[in-house]
Amino acid sequence: MPYHATAQRPGWDALPAAVRAALSARLGAPVVEARVATAGFTRGFAAVLRTADGGDAFVKAAARAEQPHLVNWYAREAAILARLPAGLPVPGLRWTLWEAGWYALCLDPVDGHTPRLPWHPAELDATLAGYADVAAALSDPPAELADLGLPHLADLARDDILWWGEVAAGREPLPPLPAPAAGRLTELVALESRLPRYAAGATGLTHGDLRVDNVLIDPARRAWFCDWTWLCHGPAWFDLVGLLITGYASGLDVDARFAAHPVAADAPADAVDVTLAALAGYHLTAAASVPPTASTQLPAHQRWxxxxxxxxLARRQGWTAPDGRS
Known part of the structure; x- marks a missing residue:
C-alpha cells in the first residue's frame, strides 16, 4: 500500500472564501502556500499552510453539513491534544475555529515524512521506541484526560471490532479468506472473543489507531504520532500489534520486536494472536462497506x-492450507 499517497482531499481554493479569510486572520497573515497532506483515508481538508510572514501551521477542517462525523472527530482530537501530557512526540494544538459551518483545528507542523513500505528497519525501530515513551506516559493517564469520558477498548471491541462471530452466526457474509486461513472460522471466533476480557483489565490509555500513516519520521529520525481521535482505555499492546502488521508485511522479525517492547511485558501469552484475529475480521468485513466520505483507497487498505x-496469524498458529501447504 502506498500509504504516503492515499488521501483524496480538497485544496485550499476549494474552501469557502469566508473560511479561508478566517483562517488567514487567525494565522496572522495571508496564506500564500498550502501543501495538502497526501496520507490518510478521510476527505477532510488537511494541509501545511505557509503565510506571507513566513509562518507555518498544519490545519485540518471539515464542513458540518457535508461531513458531520469529521467535525466530531476533529473536535474530539482537539480536546484530547489539549490534555495530553507535555513532552510527547505529538503535534501541539494551537487553536480551533468555527466559521461559516466549518470546524478547523490548527496544530504545530511536523517536518517529517510518512514511512514508506517496506519499512526501513531503523525507522520502524525509532517508531517503536517513540511509542514506548507515549505508552509509558499514558499508562497512568492524567485526570483531565479521564474526565473526557473516553471509550473503553473492551466496549469498542464488542460493538464494532469483533466480526468473525457475526460471520459464524450468518449475520455477515464470509469475506474471501486467503489460504491457509480458509476453513479456520471456528478458531478465529474463539481467538477474537478473548479481546474484550483482555482489554477490560487495562488501566492505561492507548492511541486506538496506530497505523503507519499516523506516524511521521522527522530529519533526526524521531517518530511523531498523529491523529488522536480514537484514544481509549485499553492495553498498549493492542496498538503495537496493529502497527507491526506492516512490519510483518515488510519481512521484518515482528515477533521478536513485539516480545522486546516494554508494553508487551504484561500482555497475555496469546495477545498477538487475539489481536490479529480481531483486526483481520474487522478489516476484511469493513472493506465491503466503505462510506462515500472516505478515500477510494480505503477498501484496498482494509483488504490488505x-x-x-x-x-x-496463520504462521504463528502453524495453520496449513487444505492442500497441506503452510
Missing part, C-alpha cells in the same frame, strides 16, 4: 491489512 494479519 486483513490479509496480512491473517497471514501472520
Amino acid at each position: 491489512t486483513g490479509e496480512q494479519a491473517l497471514s501472520w
Whole structure:
C-alpha cells in the first residue's frame, strides 16, 4: 500500500472564501502556500499552510453539513491534544475555529515524512521506541484526560471490532479468506472473543489507531504520532500489534520486536494472536462497506491489512492450507 499517497482531499481554493479569510486572520497573515497532506483515508481538508510572514501551521477542517462525523472527530482530537501530557512526540494544538459551518483545528507542523513500505528497519525501530515513551506516559493517564469520558477498548471491541462471530452466526457474509486461513472460522471466533476480557483489565490509555500513516519520521529520525481521535482505555499492546502488521508485511522479525517492547511485558501469552484475529475480521468485513466520505483507497487498505494479519496469524498458529501447504 502506498500509504504516503492515499488521501483524496480538497485544496485550499476549494474552501469557502469566508473560511479561508478566517483562517488567514487567525494565522496572522495571508496564506500564500498550502501543501495538502497526501496520507490518510478521510476527505477532510488537511494541509501545511505557509503565510506571507513566513509562518507555518498544519490545519485540518471539515464542513458540518457535508461531513458531520469529521467535525466530531476533529473536535474530539482537539480536546484530547489539549490534555495530553507535555513532552510527547505529538503535534501541539494551537487553536480551533468555527466559521461559516466549518470546524478547523490548527496544530504545530511536523517536518517529517510518512514511512514508506517496506519499512526501513531503523525507522520502524525509532517508531517503536517513540511509542514506548507515549505508552509509558499514558499508562497512568492524567485526570483531565479521564474526565473526557473516553471509550473503553473492551466496549469498542464488542460493538464494532469483533466480526468473525457475526460471520459464524450468518449475520455477515464470509469475506474471501486467503489460504491457509480458509476453513479456520471456528478458531478465529474463539481467538477474537478473548479481546474484550483482555482489554477490560487495562488501566492505561492507548492511541486506538496506530497505523503507519499516523506516524511521521522527522530529519533526526524521531517518530511523531498523529491523529488522536480514537484514544481509549485499553492495553498498549493492542496498538503495537496493529502497527507491526506492516512490519510483518515488510519481512521484518515482528515477533521478536513485539516480545522486546516494554508494553508487551504484561500482555497475555496469546495477545498477538487475539489481536490479529480481531483486526483481520474487522478489516476484511469493513472493506465491503466503505462510506462515500472516505478515500477510494480505503477498501484496498482494509483488504490488505486483513490479509496480512491473517497471514501472520496463520504462521504463528502453524495453520496449513487444505492442500497441506503452510
